[in-house]
Amino acid sequence: MKLNNHVFGVSLMAMTLSAGAAAADKLTFYCSAQEEWCQLMARSFEETSGIDVDMTRKSSGETFAQIRAEASNPKGDVWWGGTGDPHLQAAEEGLTAEYISPMRDQLHPWAISQAESAGNRTIGIYSGALGYGYNNDLLAANNLPEPACWADLLKPEFKGHVQMANPNSSGTAYTTLASIVQIFGEDEGFEFMKGLHANINQYTKSGSAPIKAAGRGETTIGIVFMHDAVAQAVAGFPITVVAPCEGTGYEIGSMSIVDGARNMDEAKQFYDWALSAEAQNLALQVNAFQVPSNTGAQTSDKAPDMATIKLIDYDFVKYGSSDERKRLLQKWDEEVSVLPQ
Helix, strand or coil: CCCCCCHHHHHHHHHHHHHHHCCCCEEEEEECCCHHHHHHHHHHHHHHHCCEEEEEECCHHHHHHHHHHCCCCCCCCEEECCCHHHHHHHHHCCCEECCCCCCHHHECHHHHHHHHCCCCCCEEEEEEEEEEEEEHHHHHHCCCCCCCCCHHHHCHHHCCCEEEECCCCCHHHHHHHHHHHHHHCHHHHHHHHHHHHHHEEEEECCCCHHHHHHHCCCCCEEEEEHHHHHHHHHCCCCEEEECCCCCECEEEEEEEEECCCCCHHHHHHHHHHHCCHHHHHHHHHHCCCCEECECCCCCCCCCCCHHHCCECCCCHHHHCCHHHHHHHHHHHHHHCCCCCC
16 A cells, blocks of 8 residues: 555544534535536545435536525535636635635645635636547548638537537636637637538537547547546547647636535535545546646546646636626637537
8 A cells, every 4th residue: 555645634524523523414516517527526425424415516617606596595515627717707706705624735726716816715726728529430421521620610620519608607618718819819719610500510518528428439529628538538439639729728627615605614624625635536536537636646647647738828717707708608608609500
């Protein structure tokens, strides 16, 4: 058994959780990662702490909207997973609570940077690069060229073959919109989104839905975080994963405590536990191929190698701001979504 200098801290935390379990009641847990991972996190925390967990899974955009709608009478306690931008927006609007976990010294700098940029109202729990995946069988059956760049998705032969989520509901899709604007500049970026719109067969609610549809053979290409495309390939579907040649954006998946949470002590216990290597290693059980924020946690050898991907210097502060998100989404609604397909 491999021991490291994190073991004592995790053991101490486990004892603290056990000590508090007798008095603990429940936790209302909003989750924006994949369903299987959400379920595993909820059940594992119940077993570790003795706290009853009521878990709801929604995309990050939907969860952000729910927390905002419930602001005067908060129902949720902790929000875990999903892209960092809506977590940053929730922090800016005072919808989430400031909290500095004793686990922070175990985290990668990018996770702490996420916290510091939000006044410690959120924190990074994993990272992942944006890209897309395509179904090899459908590509061959339709005699389509292998796409390698963002620009390839605008080719007329891909009309009706591309799927992505709606950026209003999906954090993945909002990251796509913000990344394209940063890669190409705003004017050219929106021209890109208009050209892409002409080839889209469906805008889904969930960010991972397009690649699942590609795995099932319902669409040829799905724009998603690369780790979601890897998951389909590992599951045996004929999916090839693409890191676009022009460069791409990335996410810092985040976690936040709801301001005014009814079960604040339980929320903090979950927060600390979720930052531990032990909790982050649960990802491997459900084929979640993100890069974990705890330096002692394991990254799957199948996960995309972030060091080999051409990543842009994604401006989380700007594109994680409430005003910028509203502006970009309104512009997309008015200039892109209304166009014929």
